[in-house]
Amino acid sequence: MTFTGILLQGLTLIQLLHPSASFSAWLPCHRYLEEDEVIMNNKVAEAPTDADNIVALAVYDSTGSRVDESSIVWIDEGALPPSKSVSFRIQIDPATTEGLSDVQFVLEAHPFKDDAPNTPSSAPNAGAPTPHVPSAPAPVAPVKKSQTGFTGASAGGGVMCDGKRSHARGKTGYVTFELSLASDYLKHSDQSCINYLSEVWAGYAEGHSKVTLTPKIYFMLRGTKEGTTTNDEL
Numbered sequence: 001m002t003f004t005g006i007l008l009q010g011l012t013l014i015q016l017l018h019p020s021a022s023f024s025a026w027l028p029c030h031r032y033l034e035e036d037e038v039i040m041n042n043k044v045a046e047a048p049t050d051a052d053n054i055v056a057l058a059v060y061d062s063t064g065s066r067v068d069e070s071s072i073v074w075i076d077e078g079a080l081p082p083s084k085s086v087s088f089r090i091q092i093d094p095a096t097t098e099g100l101s102d103v104q105f106v107l108e109a110h111p112f113k114d115d116a117p118n119t120p121s122s123a124p125n126a127g128a129p130t131p132h133v134p135s136a137p138a139p140v141a142p143v144k145k146s147q148t149g150f151t152g153a154s155a156g157g158g159v160m161c162d163g164k165r166s167h168a169r170g171k172t173g174y175v176t177f178e179l180s181l182a183s184d185y186l187k188h189s190d191q192s193c194i195n196y197l198s199e200v201w202a203g204y205a206e207g208h209s210k211v212t213l214t215p216k217i218y219f220m221l222r223g224t225k226e227g228t229t230t231n232d233e234l
Contacts, residue, residue: 023104023203023211029161033108033203035213042210044203055100055204057107057214058093059177061086068217075179075197077223084181087151090200090217091174105204105214106160106167107175109148148198152176179219195221 026039035046048054059068067073067088075086092103149163153175157168166175179198197219203211 023106023205027106029164033106033165033201033213039203039211040208045210045212047213047215055096055103055212055214056093057200057202057217058091059217060089060091062088064089071215071217073217073219074222075181075219077221080181086179088177088179089174090177091168092171092202092204092214094171097171100171100206102169103171103173103204103206104167104169105173105202106165107150107177107200107202108165109150109177109198109200111148111198147180149178150175151178181221195223197221 023039027033027037031037033044035044037044057068058066059073061067073088080086090107092105097103150159150166151163153159153166153168154170154173156170157166157173157175159166159175166177168175177200181197199216199218201216202214204214205211
């Protein structure tokens with residue numbers, strides 16, 4: 001049997017044993033989950049432009065309160081716990097799944113772990129409005145800003161690519177996303193462009209249909225110092 005035949009056979013077995021990870025198994029960890037990437041012989045589709053057909057993400061904090069507002073999750077600097085780490089539960093927005101009989105999805109984060117500097121990814125925007133993030137001059141020395149990664153998922157899901165991705169299945173399935181802010185990040189939070197922390201997006205599929213992207217969710221720091229970004233500036 002050829003190597004390709006062995007690979008296809010192995011992926012088929014994964015699909016049978018772990019259906020929620022089926023399409024995610026086709027995407028290598030070093031590649032973006034993005035438009036036109038080929039997964040299970042189909043190109044990934046961008047998020048629909050028609051608001052009535054968009055399947056979106058919903059983000060909840062540790063208390064179960066929904067915290068995303070117009071594709072942005074604001075993190076208040078003054079409300080950070082002593083650990084400077086915050087955890088979120090992310091799932092498909094129930095209000096956008098009415099037409100789906102079932103759904104499997106994979107989320108990806110950028111930047112991953114302690115990539116620096118934190119700047120919006122070059123991956124397609126997947127239909128979401130991009131917040132106004134002013135250009136910053138080249139820093140004299142890099143500032144370690146945030147560490148991000150997926151840490152868990154609901155039953156039947158899991159973490160992939162050392163935390164870069166996570167997958168789940170079903171309309172109530174969810175993944176856990178953690179974001180930690182380095183102390184140096186907060187000390188420099190009056191610099192331009194420092195407010196951008198991270199972004200996440202998902203690819204979803206109904207059954208074995210082609211994978212479609214969701215709009216992105218942006219995590220932004222809302223500080224108290226002069227010069228930090230406010231909601232009105234986005």
